[in-house]
Every structure is written in C-alpha cells, then in structure tokens.
Amino acid sequence: MAEVIANGVRLHVQRLESRAGASADSPIVVMVHGMVMDNISSFYFSLGTNLADAGCDVICYDLRGHGRSERTRGGYRLVDSMADLAGLLDALGVDRPVHVIGNSYGATLALAFGLEFTARVASLTLIEPPFLIEGLGKEMARSLSQILVAMNDDEVEQWLANGAGRAAVRTARAAQRLLAETTIATDMLATPPFSAEALAALRVPVLAVYGENSDIIGQAAGLAALVPDCSLIVLEHHTHMVLREATAYLRTLLNWWLFDRRTPPPPYVREDDRSFATPDWVTQMVPPPDLNAGRRPAVG
Amino acid sequence: MSVQATAGPGGVGRAEHETRVLGEVSEDLREIIGEEYVIDMDIAMESTFSHDLELESIEFVALADRLRERYGEAVDFVGFLATMDVDQVINMQVGEVVRFIVSSLPATETAGRR
Numbered sequence: 326m327a328e329v330i331a332n333g334v335r336l337h338v339q340r341l342e343s344r345a346g347a348s349a350d351s352p353i354v355v356m357v358h359g360m361v362m363d364n365i366s367s368f369y370f371s372l373g374t375n376l377a378d379a380g381c382d383v384i385c386y387d388l389r390g391h392g393r394s395e396r397t398r399g400g401y402r403l404v405d406s407m408a409d410l411a412g413l414l415d416a417l418g419v420d421r422p423v424h425v426i427g428n429s430y431g432a433t434l435a436l437a438f439g440l441e442f443t444a445r446v447a448s449l450t451l452i453e454p455p456f457l458i459e460g461l462g463k464e465m466a467r468s469l470s471q472i473l474v475a476m477n478d479d480e481v482e483q484w485l486a487n488g489a490g491r492a493a494v495r496t497a498r499a500a501q502r503l504l505a506e507t508t509i510a511t512d513m514l515a516t517p518p519f520s521a522e523a524l525a526a527l528r529v530p531v532l533a534v535y536g537e538n539s540d541i542i543g544q545a546a547g548l549a550a551l552v553p554d555c556s557l558i559v560l561e562h563h564t565h566m567v568l569r570e571a572t573a574y575l576r577t578l579l580n581w582w583l584f585d586r587r588t589p590p591p592p593y594v595r596e597d598d599r600s601f602a603t604p605d606w607v608t609q610m611v612p613p614p615d616l617n618a619g620r621r622p623a624v625g
Numbered sequence: 626m627s628v629q630a631t632a633g634p635g636g637v638g639r640a641e642h643e644t645r646v647l648g649e650v651s652e653d654l655r656e657i658i659g660e661e662y663v664i665d666m667d668i669a670m671e672s673t674f675s676h677d678l679e680l681e682s683i684e685f686v687a688l689a690d691r692l693r694e695r696y697g698e699a700v701d702f703v704g705f706l707a708t709m710d711v712d713q714v715i716n717m718q719v720g721e722v723v724r725f726i727v728s729s730l731p732a733t734e735t736a737g738r739r
C-alpha cells in the first residue's frame with residue numbers, strides 16, 4: 326500500500342506508469358475523485374490504467390477521509406483539499422506542471438487548485454464540476470443531501486442490515502462514518518464561490534465535460550463563458566455519472582487532450598443505444614438545515 | 626520456492642505454475658478481504674471477484690498494488706487493465722488474473738517475491 330504524508334495527513338496513493346516507464350517529458354496526470362461516495366478506484370479503472378498505458382505518469386489518490394486515506398475529524402474545506410494536493414505533489418517530488426483531472430467535487434477542487442497554484446498546473450480537465458459564482462457552498466450541500474437521502478432511507482438501511490453484500494455494506498458504512506464523524510458537511514457548506522475576475526485571468530487550458538442530462542448541466546455555460554481557454558464538451562444521453570457511463574469516450578478524449586490537442590476533438594459516438602437520465606429525487610432535492618444531524622431531508 | 630517448468634505451454638508445467646500463482650493471488654486476496662470473511666471461502670480459478678468474493682473496486686486496487694509489488698515489471702498489470710472498465714475488472718474470474726500472470730512470467734521464473 327503506497328502511503329504518503331501530505332499536509333500532515335496520511336494519503337493513499339497509486340502511481341501508475343507504462344511498462345516502459347515514464348520519460349522526462351511524459352505528461353504527469355493527477356486524478357481527483359468526487360465526494361463521500363467515491364474513492365481512488367473510480368479514476369484508477371476508468372482513466373488511470375488507460376492513460377498510464379498510453380505513456381502518462383499517473384497519480385491517483387484517495388482524498389482525506391475517503392477510501393484508504395486517513396479520516397481526520399476536520400480539514401475538509403476546499404482550501405484544505407488544495408493544501409493536501411500541493412503537499413502530495415511535494416511529497417512525491419513532482420517538480421513540473423501537472424495535468425489535473427477531476428470528477429464532480431474533485432473537478433471543482435481541480436479548478437480552485439488551478440487558480441491558486443497556477444504554476445504547478447499544465448492543464449485542467451473538469452468532469453461535471455459543480456460550478457457557481459454565487460451559492461457554491463449551497464450547491465455542495467445539495468450534493469451532500471442527495472447522498473444523505475440515499476444513506477438514511479429506511480429501506481436502504483434494512484437492505485444494508487439484512488440483504489446487502491459485503492462490498493455494498495462496507496461502501497455505505499464508510500460514507501456514513503465520514504458524514505457522521507467528521508466536519509465534511511459543514512466544511513462543504515462553507516465552500517467559497519469562484520471569483521469571476523480570477524477565472525477571467527486563468528491562463529491554463531481547461532477541458533470541461535458535462536452530461537446533457539446532468540442535474541447541473543445549467544452550470545456548464547457559465548464556466549465556459551468565464552474561463553478564457555475552455556473547451557466544453559457536452560455529451561448527449563449522459564448524466565452527472567458520465568465518467569462511469571462514457572468511460573470509453575473519455576479515454577479517447579483524454580488521449581486527444583494530452584497528446585494531440587492541435588487537432589479537433591474526437592467526435593462522440595454513443596456506445597450501444599444506452600441513454601442515461603437523472604432520477605427525479607436528485608433534481609428535486611432540498612438541502613437539509615443541518616447536514617451533520619443525519620436526518621432525512623425533505624424532498625420536493 | 627522455485628518451480629522449474631517441465632513441460633511446454635499447456636502441459637504439466639503450466640498447470641503447476643498456475644496452481645502456485647493461484648496460491649499467491651489467494652494469499653493476497655485473503656489479506657485484503659480479511660480472514661474473518663474468507664474463513665469458509667474457497668478461492669478457486671472460477672471464483673469471480675464480484676459475486677463470489679464480493680470484492681469492492683477499491684479492494685481490487687489494493688490487490689493490483691500487491692501483485693505489482695510481488696511480480697515486479699515482469700507482469701504488466703497496467704496494460705492488462707488498460708482496456709477494461711471497472712465492471713469488466715470486477716466481474717473477472719480469479720483464473721483470468723492467474724493465467725495473465727502465468728503467461729507473463731518466463732516458464733522458469735521463481736516464485737513471487739513475498
């Protein structure tokens with residue numbers, strides 16, 4: 326198990342290279358997963374091994390409190406997550422700009438990291454980032470409340486107690502502990518909004534990917550309008566879960582982005598006839614007043 | 626331990642080789658899953674990671690980590706996993722990983738390092 330102490334926290338890290346190894350000019354790619362119900366494995370299996378095999382030096386890690394990284398009581402503010410990532414790059418001896426790929430909250434973190442640590446970033450790939458100039462903390466709270474509903478539903482609890490398999494129980498219990506035993510919920514609520522001025526001054530190339538059927542597709546245009554060098558890709562038939570739904574296309578897209586960006590982006594070809602839709606309970610969610618209380622929030 | 630191959634591919638040597646590698650993969654799996662869960666679990670070539678062993682995807686990350694450490698550069702796990710998605714990985718049988726390891730190692734390769 327590869328573990329690194331970064332910013333005073335023990336982080337689980339997996340560094341992947343092709344068989345030939347990374348060369349001095351191989352793109353270094355850092356992958357940042359989403360919040361609470363996510364961990365290192367989502368990127369490891371979707372883009373991690375694939376981009377490593379294509380010649381990248383890939384760094385995947387579990388965010389603080391997630392997967393196999395240390396679950397501290399506090400330290401879940403955006404500024405803490407950025408310090409963790411900077412500390413991780415320091416600990417790994419990474420001394421040239423990296424390509425950061427983030428998913429969901431990890432993409433929001435990647436964008437904030439690009440603004441704060443611009444010299445350390447070669448490019449940003451933002452997959453389904455919650456992005457707002459006003460009310461970003463509330464948006465984060467809304468995401469958490471969706472997870473809380475899923476976690477605390479009576480039927481779900483009954484299933485976890487009686488019928489669920491070991492893997493499902495472990496995943497759900499880990500998320501419940503993270504929400505119950507840490508300050509992550511209040512820290513998320515305090516997420517500061519992005520500054521339009523800072524975004525307008527960002528000199529880092531940005532690739533933004535959203536699903537057309539995502540509950541946050543309305544935030545895509547604002548991001549693309551504010552960031553000067555932004556390539557926006559919207560995938561038909563896909564939702565917020567696009568990393569999992571359209572893995573094959575994202576592999577092609579990232580190979581283009583990292584190795585062949587002077588050409589037009591690869592066209593999206595839908596796999597099979599599958600279409601994905603966001604469930605109603607996700608779009609109708611109302612953030613609960615106290616996320617740490619673990620109560621089932623009102624819906625609709 | 627060192628195992629000499631005594632027959633060509635598919636012969637007795639290969640079967641012995643597979644048995645030994647299955648033992649090594651099983652040892653890593655038991656450590657990852659935890660002995661309390663695997664006490665009655667028979668890990669065989671046909672066992673699936675998802676259904677039979679109920680492996681979480683992050684546990685497969687841990688398995689790949691251990692196997693990369695055990696077999697070193699001779700076994701290209703990154704390349705092996707590069708074209709699969711997470712469902713394909715987790716739905717594999719243990720034997721698919723074992724056979725990949727065996728096919729990667731020279732026939733006279735000594736046992737894994739741990």
